[in-house]
Amino acid sequence: MRAPSPGRSLAGILRAIGLATLALLSISTFPVISFAQEAPRNFLFLGGDDPEDHAALLQREDIEGAQVVYNWRGLEPSEGEYDFAAIERDLATLEAFDRELFVQLQDRFFLPQARWLPDYLLEEEIYAGGLARQADTAGEGPDGSGWVAMQWQPALRARFQALLDALAERFDGRIAGINLPETSTDLDLDNPPPGFSCDSYFAATMENLAHARQAFAASPVVQYVNFWPCEWDNDHDYMGRIFAMAEERQIGLGGPDIVPHRRAQEKNSYPFFNAYRERLPLVAMAVQQPTLTYIDPQTGEPFTRAAITAYAQDHLGVDVIFWTIEAPWLQENGSQ
Numbered sequence: 001m002r003a004p005s006p007g008r009s010l011a012g013i014l015r016a017i018g019l020a021t022l023a024l025l026s027i028s029t030f031p032v033i034s035f036a037q038e039a040p041r042n043f044l045f046l047g048g049d050d051p052e053d054h055a056a057l058l059q060r061e062d063i064e065g066a067q068v069v070y071n072w073r074g075l076e077p078s079e080g081e082y083d084f085a086a087i088e089r090d091l092a093t094l095e096a097f098d099r100e101l102f103v104q105l106q107d108r109f110f111l112p113q114a115r116w117l118p119d120y121l122l123e124e125e126i127y128a129g130g131l132a133r134q135a136d137t138a139g140e141g142p143d144g145s146g147w148v149a150m151q152w153q154p155a156l157r158a159r160f161q162a163l164l165d166a167l168a169e170r171f172d173g174r175i176a177g178i179n180l181p182e183t184s185t186d187l188d189l190d191n192p193p194p195g196f197s198c199d200s201y202f203a204a205t206m207e208n209l210a211h212a213r214q215a216f217a218a219s220p221v222v223q224y225v226n227f228w229p230c231e232w233d234n235d236h237d238y239m240g241r242i243f244a245m246a247e248e249r250q251i252g253l254g255g256p257d258i259v260p261h262r263r264a265q266e267k268n269s270y271p272f273f274n275a276y277r278e279r280l281p282l283v284a285m286a287v288q289q290p291t292l293t294y295i296d297p298q299t300g301e302p303f304t305r306a307a308i309t310a311y312a313q314d315h316l317g318v319d320v321i322f323w324t325i326e327a328p329w330l331q332e333n334g335s336q
Contacts, residue, residue: 040313043067043102043176044330045286045322051093051101057330058097065100065176066090067286067322071116072107072149075163079120082166091174100176102284102322105167107149107160108134108181115147126155132193134186148185150193151208152200161211173218179284180212182256183242184227198230202238206245213251220282222252226269233267243272243280252282257291258321260303260311270316277317284320285312287327305329 044057044066051058051066058066068090077083091101109116121130131147151157167178183205187193205223212221223246228238246253253276255269262270273283287308296303305327312318323330 040309040318040321041065043100043320043322045288045324049325051090051097051099054325055097057325058094058099060330063099065102066094067102067104067179069104069106071109072105072121072160072163073116073118075105075167076118076159078118079159080162082163084167084170087167087171087175091171102176102320103167103171103178104181105163105178106181107151108147108185110134110146112146117149121149121156121159127159128153128156128194130156132187132196135188145186148187150195151204152197153195157204157208160208164208164212164215168212168215168217168219171219172216175219177220177222177252177282177284178212178216179222179224179252179254180209182224182226185229187229189229198228198236201229202236202241206242209242209245209251210249213249220252222254222282222284224255225253226255226257226265228268231268234272239269239272243276247276247279250281252284253280254282254284254286254318254320256286256288258285258287258308258312258316258318259291259294260296260307260315262294273316273318277315280317282320283316283318284322285316285318286322287324288322289324289326292324292326292328 041064042062044054044063046054046066046068048069048071051068054066057063068087070087074086075082075084087101087103094101106116115122115131117130121127128150130150132150134146134148149156149160151160171178185201187196209221209223223242225239225242228236230236231238234240243253245251253273255265257265259265277283291308292302294303295301296307309321312321
């Protein structure tokens with residue numbers, strides 16, 4: 001295991017400085033927090049896996065930490081009662097390996113049976129059912145392909161922000177960062193869920209992001225932004241406005257997929273990542289398992305690690321890449 005290198009661990013630096021110093025900073029100043037460097041840092045994307053199960057990969061010299069997904073239900077089993085044991089366990093495991101933890105807080109799910117919100121949000125009338133069904137975009141059948149929390153409902157959004165506050169109180173300065181899930185969702189816009197509108201969805205996302213940034217004074221906050229419901233090619237200026245806000249308030253941005261030159265992304269988030277590549281404090285993006293299926297038109301083969309990294313660094317300004325453990329170069333004999 002390598003010895004810690006000076007300046008490598010943001011969380012370690014912040015602990016050394018002490019949170020008392022951070023308290024002297026005015027929230028309105030939004031201090032710059034950056035991973036800025038020449039090449040992206042490599043983290044593992046573990047989904048909901050236990051980091052201990054991937055100890056060998058985590059101790060590779062070229063891996064600096066892990067991103068783990070935590071769903072809302074697992075963190076708040078009952079109203080206002082929080083259970084952060086899973087995060088504490090994963091953080092302890094990674095610290096034992098001299099690695100860092102990036103938390104992904106999940107409020108949307110991609111299987112019909114995945115309804116992972118606390119029961120009170122699903123049952124109490126004030127929350128209007130808690131979840132909205134995502135459309136059947138992948139042929140899963142009449143029950144749809146998953147669910148998304150109805151963040152556009154003010155009462156539910158208030159509970160999400162309370163969760164953010166509780167997470168910040170426990171983990172700010174201890175974790176490498178926290179990211180909110182992607183902006184994309186597949187709602188049936190012809191039959192929208194209660195209270196939904198394109199603008200209310202956008203406004204709720206922006207409000208939650210601003211709240212997260214205020215709650216976390218030390219650990220970076222990243223919003224995954226890829227597509228917006230109702231928007232294409234920034235025709236509502238949703239994409240333009242979230243990037244402008246991220247620059248102003250020093251919020252990180254990212255996304256679930258790095259796919260070089262893919263048209264859909266090039267008509268949505270990618271041009272903004274390129275334009276803002278020197279202006280955001282942190283850009284963190286993932287290479288998840290579906291990304292591995294895309295074909296490089298120049299070679300007729302799946303994109304290599306080198307091709308993905310070059311595009312991420314040179315075109316998108318990525319500082320951190322979260323790699324699926326299935327990436328060939330992470331396999332025992334993989335080199336690409």
